[in-house]
Amino acid sequence: MTDEVRRLTGQLTGRRRARAEIPAVDEFPGRVRMYSPVTGPGSPLAPPMRVTPDGDGIVGHCTLGIAHEGPPGYAHGGMSAMLLDELMGWACYAAGSPAMTVFLQMRYRRPVPLETPLRTHARVTGTQDRKIFVAGSISTEDDPSVALVAADGVFVRPDPDPDRARTLFPNTP
Template identity: 70%
Template sequence: MHTPLTEPPAAAEAEHLERQRAAITRLGHELRALVEATVRTAASHDTLHRAADGVRHVTGQLTGRRRARAEVPEVDGFPGGPRMYSPVVGAGSPLAPPVHITPTDDGLIGHCTLGFAHEGPPGYGHGGMSAMLLDELMGQACTAAGTPGLTVSLQMRYHQPIPLETPLHILGRVTGTNNRKIFVTGAITTQADPSTNLVTADGVFIAPDPDQVRALFPGMREEA
């Protein structure tokens, strides 16, 4: 008689997280498509009312327990891991472009394309989106350099507007440290013309001490 094989708990948990993240990513993709269609449509008011009824029905299906304000989602790896619902990099967020990040020789580079949902002046990205993109990349550059930090200041310079529907590069690089302070630079360019800065930033981040981390993020798992 053969004893049925059972999956080790760690492997089962990893498979569960993989499936959950895949489902979250798929839903996020469809929600971003919905948001983009919503802000671009010229549909009639009758069509919009029918769509609103349909969206309400879908929202009603997302039942069950809702996570608390300071709770870290089980699908996240905070700090330093995936953030599925981040409004910048989250594959599950309807607000995110989302940004895909890769390392460089001296920092990080993000790749994304802003849509009409991120519009400020007609045809261009909102200036606040530029600040959010750079804040994220510069903060992640701190973590990648081994010195995770929280934003203290972010000085922005807007050289040219950010075009919509255009592949972008977002750069983040740590330039120095002073005790707990971390100094970071960032820039946004187009993928087609990476030598021309559209927006640049200088930032100061600070590494919180362990007591501050526990106070700020009570839901953070100890193993993170």
């Protein structure tokens, strides 16, 4: 058995990808990031979140578990920020401009319960030069009209040099 473990371990320690190299299992522009800590099915931290377009933006559905706990029975505030940061980035991408967060303001209105189906929503609210303004919220699936957490963010499009932009966002025009 020891020999078998060593053989398998050798397979796991093969070539590592370069830091800027996109994993072969990621799908662009399909937005599937295998190891994303929010949406990645290959991440032990991810809820994972199911993301779909929704009229004026993007909607994500997930249920947070004990690994995401802050106060007993509720999500850690950092997890709420991570969910919204990810979804707001997807909203930029869906609007035609991949972008990175430069400002994220959170408003924690009510605690986010664990083991409860959640609905997250994000939409682009405006643009100015390379800046994209985005709003997002987290609610329960049962009561989507009540925002437990709301966020506003500013995202920035990558450098207009297409070669540098493709390093961060492959397969973009």
